[in-house]
Amino acid sequence: MNSKDIRTQFLNFFKEKNHKIVPSAPMVIKDDPTLMFTNAGMNQFKEFFLGNSVVKNKRVSDTQKCLRVSGKHNDLEEVGKDTYHHTMFEMLGNWSFGDYFKTEAIAWAWELLTDILKIDKDSLYVSVFEGSDDADKLGMDTEAYDLWSAIVPKDRIIMGNKKDNFWEMGDQGPCGPCSEIHVDIRSAEEKAKISGASLVNKDHPLVVEIWNLVFMQYNRKADGSLEPLPEKHVDTGMGFERLCMVLQGVQSNYDTDVFTPIIREIEAITGKDYGKKEETDIAIRVIADHIRAVAFSIADGQLPSNTGAGYVIRRILRRAIRYGFTFLNTKEPFMYRLVNVLTENMGTAFPELKEQRQLIENVVKEEEHSFLHTLEQGLVLLDNVVKQSNGKEISGRKAFELYDTYGFPIDLTGLILEEKGYTLDEKGFHEAMQEQKNRSRSASEVAKADWEILMNDSEQEFVGYDVLETKVKLVKYRKV
Numbered sequence: 327m328n329s330k331d332i333r334t335q336f337l338n339f340f341k342e343k344n345h346k347i348v349p350s351a352p353m354v355i356k357d358d359p360t361l362m363f364t365n366a367g368m369n370q371f372k373e374f375f376l377g378n379s380v381v382k383n384k385r386v387s388d389t390q391k392c393l394r395v396s397g398k399h400n401d402l403e404e405v406g407k408d409t410y411h412h413t414m415f416e417m418l419g420n421w422s423f424g425d426y427f428k429t430e431a432i433a434w435a436w437e438l439l440t441d442i443l444k445i446d447k448d449s450l451y452v453s454v455f456e457g458s459d460d461a462d463k464l465g466m467d468t469e470a471y472d473l474w475s476a477i478v479p480k481d482r483i484i485m486g487n488k489k490d491n492f493w494e495m496g497d498q499g500p501c502g503p504c505s506e507i508h509v510d511i512r513s514a515e516e517k518a519k520i521s522g523a524s525l526v527n528k529d530h531p532l533v534v535e536i537w538n539l540v541f542m543q544y545n546r547k548a549d550g551s552l553e554p555l556p557e558k559h560v561d562t563g564m565g566f567e568r569l570c571m572v573l574q575g576v577q578s579n580y581d582t583d584v585f586t587p588i589i590r591e592i593e594a595i596t597g598k599d600y601g602k603k604e605e606t607d608i609a610i611r612v613i614a615d616h617i618r619a620v621a622f623s624i625a626d627g628q629l630p631s632n633t634g635a636g637y638v639i640r641r642i643l644r645r646a647i648r649y650g651f652t653f654l655n656t657k658e659p660f661m662y663r664l665v666n667v668l669t670e671n672m673g674t675a676f677p678e679l680k681e682q683r684q685l686i687e688n689v690v691k692e693e694e695h696s697f698l699h700t701l702e703q704g705l706v707l708l709d710n711v712v713k714q715s716n717g718k719e720i721s722g723r724k725a726f727e728l729y730d731t732y733g734f735p736i737d738l739t740g741l742i743l744e745e746k747g748y749t750l751d752e753k754g755f756h757e758a759m760q761e762q763k764n765r766s767r768s769a770s771e772v773a774k775a776d777w778e779i780l781m782n783d784s785e786q787e788f789v790g791y792d793v794l795e796t797k798v799k800l801v802k803y804r805k806v
């Protein structure tokens with residue numbers, strides 16, 4: 327089944343169960359000071375759960391564009407190294423706002439996965455909240471346990487602790503136990519080698535969490551205590567790319583048709599083959615992943631920049647450009663050439679990609695061009711720093727020089743050093759950054775004074791700024 331059909335099947339299933347299918351909220355959030363990017367399907371419904379908005383449809387389902395690169399959910403380090411964490415991914419979800427609860431949520435999840443999508447029941451595990459003996463003194467989620475044990479053999483039900491199986495919105499607000507569904511995608515031969523209890527290992531890299539069903543039934547009060555919610559809610563999230571992996575019978579999200587067209591294009595452009603060498607493969611996966619994050623952000627109106635959400639996007643893009651430069655030998659802009667195939671693949675489900683295609687290509691190309699300009703010199707500098715270093719920790723001041731002069735985001739410098747077996751003095755970096763801020767504050771006072779003098783100088787005419795990124799680097803004047 328191709329990925330387009332999988333997405334449609336999910337939504338149709340819940341449509342038939344009387345859910346209203348709603349569009350994805352933007353991935354870039356403009357009006358919430360606590361969150362820069364949507365990181366879960368429930369974000370756009372937060373006000374419903376908090377009781378601040380009136381619910382029109384009590385049952386809703388969608389696919390939500392998510393980005394997990396900052397804050398509580400930051401998967402950036404995993405991306406490319408493993409094969410199932412992405413920066414940008416789609417989260418399929420169904421919600422009940424004070425309508426159905428555990429009985430339906432569990433039964434429907436199972437029906438969809440096993441009856442409709444035909445996933446082998448023997449490859450599935452489910453987890454249930456085991457309770458806690460901390461201040462909350464919560465009992466085990468026996469309701470969920472009983473519901474699962476009616477459909478799943480008991481040895482496939484795993485008990486989970488508060489960290490994994492209890493969801494909270496924040497320090498206060500709705501919360502409750504959750505049940506996760508994991509799929510064992512190991513081959514039959516691999517499974518045959520292991521037997522008995524050790525087969526049940528949800529931490530094995532090929533036993534992958536695909537769906538999380540959250541049952542909101544408590545409210546955490548300001549004093550930390552819990553009270554039952556008057557209305558109970560369901561909030562589920564399933565990784566679309568992971569579901570495609572399972573249904574397409576492959577062991578990596580990158581081997582599904584969500585990614586293979588992009589990977590083929592990277593191979594065609596760079597002349598490198600995917601699947602031959604680990605370091606090349608990581609680079610290809612990172613690029614295939616990051617172009618999606620960047621393209622979807624730009625389509626949402628967030629351009630790369632030097633601050634806030636824009637800097638997150640710039641960092642992601644520069645990270646991918648460096649992977650290409652070092653491991654795929656790409657010395658010219660090339661990522662912008664992937665936008666076409668991405669749009670062909672996903673433009674129907676997300677028309678904003680089609681609408682903004684030209685802009686995305688232009689912006690990515692320009693960013694690639696400007697970073698490639700300094701990347702090589704920066705890498706040479708970093709190499710020299712490493713060669714001259716006595717210990718294994720590299721000075722934060724050097725990292726700052728790379729940031730300031732060559733446009734290397736701090737995490738990129740950290741990543742390159744890690745590859746070389748070195749660490750970075752981040753504290754020193756931030757100190758150097760602060761010192762520069764202080765310096766530029768006094769410099770801007772001088773600049774203001776100069777400006778006043780120049781403005782009074784009738785022999786000069788202002789002809790414009792030279793703008794490098796967001797910094798005004800130089801003010802040009804011409805004698806008249």
Ligand code: ATP
Pocket residue numbers: 366394401410411412413414415417535536537538563564565566567568
């Ligand atoms: P994991 O333990 O694998 O990091 P999670 O518990 O952090 O996942 P949830 O917050 O429960 O994930 O999100 C719901 C679903 O979204 C997960 O079950 C998974 O299928 C998917 N998912 C989560 N993070 C990612 C990611 N970075 N890339 C792709 N899919 C993801």
Ligand code: MG
Pocket residue numbers: none
């Ligand atoms: Mg996670």
Ligand code: MG
Pocket residue numbers: 490535
């Ligand atoms: Mg998890």
Ligand code: MG
Pocket residue numbers: 506535538
């Ligand atoms: Mg989870």
